[in-house]
């Protein structure tokens with residue numbers, strides 16, 4: 001009987017643990033994305049509801065390569081500006097996180113990080129239009145062709 005009770009208690013604890021990640025992930029205004037050493041994001045789409053006053057995007061680099069070789073950032077743009085931002089960022093260099101200083105086409109961006117690092121950016125949703133066509137990309141030279149995705153707001 002003792003064994004049975006313990007088993008049931010353990011099952012209850014495991015159930016609570018399994019539910020916990022969902023409880024933390026319940027804030028729809030905090031988004032997570034990862035980049036790896038194969039020049040890939042783990043998500044091709046991120047979305048946040050119009051009820052968010054601000055959005056935080058946390059970028060994890062799950063690889064091992066340094067940022068000089070396989071740097072990743074997360075840059076939010078209007079979809080039409082992706083190519084222009086990528087080109088301007090390439091020329092800006094690592095010291096500027098591959099984002100041209102003052103680039104008016106950049107809506108929000110993180111730092112550029114290397115393997116094992118994490119960074120995040122928080123921005124107000126007042127800069128977004130509900131239902132707008134947004135994209136995110138990594139502006140490390142040559143990465144945006146593979147590393148981009150759709151950002152949905154609203």
Ligand code: CO
Nearest residue numbers: 071072138143
């Ligand atoms: Co990258």
